[in-house]
Amino acid sequence: MNRDQVLKKMRSINNLPTLPIIALEVNRLLQDFDSPLEQLVDLLSKDQSLVLKILRLVNSSFYGFKSKVKSVGHAVTLLGYNTVRNAVITVTVIDTLALKKELPEFKIEAFWKHAIQVAVLSRYLGVKTRLALPEDAFTAGLLHDIGKVVLADFFPAELIAILRAAGQDGLAFYDAELKLCSCPHNLIGAYLAQQWMLPETLNQAIQYHHSASEQASRSSLVVVVNTANNLAHMMNGEKGYQLQLDRKPEVIRAVIAEALKSGVNWYSEVKKEVDAVWSFLNKG
Numbered sequence: 001m002n003r004d005q006v007l008k009k010m011r012s013i014n015n016l017p018t019l020p021i022i023a024l025e026v027n028r029l030l031q032d033f034d035s036p037l038e039q040l041v042d043l044l045s046k047d048q049s050l051v052l053k054i055l056r057l058v059n060s061s062f063y064g065f066k067s068k069v070k071s072v073g074h075a076v077t078l079l080g081y082n083t084v085r086n087a088v089i090t091v092t093v094i095d096t097l098a099l100k101k102e103l104p105e106f107k108i109e110a111f112w113k114h115a116i117q118v119a120v121l122s123r124y125l126g127v128k129t130r131l132a133l134p135e136d137a138f139t140a141g142l143l144h145d146i147g148k149v150v151l152a153d154f155f156p157a158e159l160i161a162i163l164r165a166a167g168q169d170g171l172a173f174y175d176a177e178l179k180l181c182s183c184p185h186n187l188i189g190a191y192l193a194q195q196w197m198l199p200e201t202l203n204q205a206i207q208y209h210h211s212a213s214e215q216a217s218r219s220s221l222v223v224v225v226n227t228a229n230n231l232a233h234m235m236n237g238e239k240g241y242q243l244q245l246d247r248k249p250e251v252i253r254a255v256i257a258e259a260l261k262s263g264v265n266w267y268s269e270v271k272k273e274v275d276a277v278w279s280f281l282n283k284g
């Protein structure tokens with residue numbers, strides 16, 4: 001199914017998950033970095049439960065800011081638009097997708113654990129390679145597979161067929177989608193990202209996270225998320241995934257080589273952080 005066919009199919013669904021209006025307004029406002037600061041603060045202040053969640057996230061160890069942020073105004077001036085935008089996206093997308101249906105073959109908990117693993121690995125690569133801002137990398141890693149939630153919700157028979165084909169033939173999920181000519185989850189995710197007015201670089205990371213050959217011309221955030229995703233699957237011993245390091249920038253190859261050298265230690269550090277993010281988000 002090509003992109004146009006996917007879009008047609010998606011447009012025919014009239015109850016796709018949607019972000020709260022306020023998040024859409026924030027995303028629209030932040031498409032223009034010249035928007036006055038007060039406008040953003042006023043907008044966010046209308047939703048105090050969102051404000052509390054944002055403050056909790058930006059004060060968490062994952063954002064790594066030393067001083068305590070006490071208000072949205074403070075958050076915007078101290079942390080900047082980009083950080084606040086990442087926090088709004090993270091908080092609202094998790095709320096929107098957390099309670100979706102699940103299938104015996106597709107557990108939402110396993111979905112989020114993988115998403116968090118890719119988020120943590122993406123941020124690690126962002127910090128080490130400086131190819132992407134750590135928060136952008138974390139958010140993109142967390143959201144890269146959101147299309148799968150739509151598959152589970154609206155196309156469960158297709159999703160089950162893909163998972164079976166992947167299991168039987170030892171294929172990556174995306175390769176099984178291609179084999180079955182089904183609607184690929186990266187395009188579904190990119191469609192959602194567009195509907196939700198997420199930043200263009202984030203949309204691209206979602207759309208191209210499986211396209212190793214196309215990434216050279218794309219943003220470096222795509223390369224980071226693609227590497228983190230394959231690494232996450234390989235760490236979990238899944239078949240059909242490769243790092244394809246020969247197609248990656250030198251700086252990625254160097255960081256991966258260094259990480260793999262410390263093997264078990266590095267793996268347990270990553271795992272510890274994934275568990276910490278998981279328990280933090282679960283308490284949300």
Ligand SMILES: [Fe+2]
Pocket residue numbers: 144145174185186209210
């Ligand atoms: Fe994926």
Ligand SMILES: [Fe+2]
Pocket residue numbers: 114118144145229
């Ligand atoms: Fe993935």
